[in-house]
Amino acid sequence: MGRLFGTDGVRGVAGRDLTAELVMDLSVAAAHVLGDAGAFHASGGRPGSPDRPIAVVGRDPRASGEFLEAAVVAGLASSGVDVLRLGVLPTPAVAYLTTALGADMGVMISASHNPAPDNGIKFFLKGGYKLPDAVEDEIEQRLGEKWDRPVGSAVGRVRDAYGEADRYVSHVLSTVTGRLDGLSVVVDCAHGAAHIVAPEALLRAGAKVETIGARPDGLNINAGVGSTHLDKLQQVVVSRGADVGIAYDGDADRCLAVAHTGEVIDGDQIMAVLAMAMHAEGKLAGDTVVATVMSNLGFKLAMQNAGINVIETAVGDRYVLEAMKAGGHNLGGEQSGHVLMLDHATTGDGLLTSLHLLSAVVREGRPLAELASVMTRLPQVLINVKGVDRAKASVPELAAAVAGAEEELGETGRVLIRPSGTEPMIRVMVEAASAEQAEQLANRLADVVREVCL
Template structure:
């Protein structure tokens, strides 16, 4: 069996790949790894826990499968001797925040993010609200199915509902912004997901006039034609209602994208650029640096460079962005997809937090979002996935020579990125250029070289 944990927890089709049995076994193993580390440290009455017993908090998105998976996870944790607080349907960043705010030893989030409803996933968080490093995930896998002494009687964990703690999270994100959003008309697309209650509530409490779409989850419609991966409907509603801004979250609301009043999509790079400029002007940008991935648009990097802000690049994946930020003490980073990390306020990407800060910048500047986002110009970007090739040959001389020739033609007006897939026999060719025609021409040329040289 291959490694269970992927780049963001354990995912699969619920009931087939991710079964109730696996969910329970994973939770038992996680309790032994993460719970043991905090065992016998819980103070009397801490978050309602019994004395000397570790605590876990569990949240989920609205997927139908989350109901049985939650039951399995709670059963595994409680049978291992952990007290469990059921948070109900909440965003991933809310679970991360409440893990620390409630003094828990670990957190569990059940979600498959932007994936369709049949999928689901289990994500474990440490007591500080951070995703687990590979070494800890490996230890959890290694302890799957091990023999253990099962608690009995008063030693078993107790379970209680803590649905009211959602307000603690809303109050937290609101406390991170100064000023109000009075007079701002916002359309919010909740993807029929985990933010369908807390996001509209937070924005209304901040003073915005809010209209929602994708806010009626039925367990099966999460991400279905709505949310940050399907922006068409949000664009239409923003334009038809004459709204100032549209905000779209994904299924677990750990990321967001925006739509300007013109219907223009504002991606994660543009959101980070606006936030970076705002934080820089306020003297709040740590190290005068933003952390982004190699896939961020060159226009983003050029705009920040022109503003005197440094950009550090990492591999693709928010975990690598987070790692670089924590290592060097930076407080802003993220991805083009809308995962934005603001470590002064959150341990994970947080779509609601990001949107509040973005909208606050709009109000503070007194300018439309489209104008603020124009601080960067997105260069045309073409991505070609060349399948059926040997990804280990991405560094062959013939391809290196072709890349060098393309880079000479582009000069400082574009760039080339060749990325072997981490999971498939595929090499990704990405080209950015001053024009879409040039980007497509060079990408096609390089893809042809990959097809002949990487077999």
């Protein structure tokens, strides 16, 4: 059997891949690893005692989240862990409340931007950080192990803590100075976890807010709305004459934006605006921002021109976070809109990011499109070559073809060949000064991949 944990927790089709039984077993194993529930039970602790482990549990609005939440709570409580049930909240809210409420662990039930039939479960350490690989491996190893089950007063107690959403909203609002008075914002909540807290936070900040994708029914999450489907938001922003549009994904750990012109502002541009603002205020740690190898070359050139260093990592927010923590940096993220601001959060937070982006618009007194023009996105073409052996991504013939393309591009573009981490597929990405050149070179390299990587 392959590794159960993926790049962001355990995901699958709820009820088929991600069953109630599996989720309950995962929660039991996580309780033993993260909450030290076995030690608590052996010590004969009582509910509410200082050594009794506590977990916070949140979810997005998917219908399957209801039975999966019950399975998580059952696994934790049966292991001797007290559970605070947070209800429907964004992933970053669960991460924040893990720390704010002094919990030993946090659990989020969500499949992020995936369609409604999917779901997932991710755990947070005490302190609100996602699990490193070694801890995930330990949880997997302890699945199904025999254990001494607590009884009587040693079983965990469960209570609802839905009111803690306000604590999270107050926290994100406290991280920005000034107000958004007069700014008109269209907010696309993806029928997801931010459908209440995001509009509330923006309204409290003074913005004029119109929402779309804010009526979840358990089955419509991410369906034609949210950060992966921006068409509707673009139309509404332009037709209403709004200043800005903000789109979250299903669990609101990331966001993208739309300018008043309808132009999409991606994660690279959002990071560029934030980096420039923090740099000007002397708040950008080490004058450095952390991005992945997939960030547009235009972002890196803009940062270079502004005197800001860029550290590159592999694709994935966990790798961005590792580099940020290792170097003491406080801003990083991905082109997808997953932005980490470690002065205020332990994980990507779409609501936090959007508040800081909108604050920059108000503070500068310039439209978002103008602020985002600090970087020029070079044309980028990405081709996913499927059905090939990803282990052959470094064969000499392909390396030679890449070297030829790089020589042709010179300093005006770049090439990235990246094997998929989960599928028999190799990704070919080319950036160039023109869309025609990028497409031509990407297709040429894709043909080479098909020839030599079968």
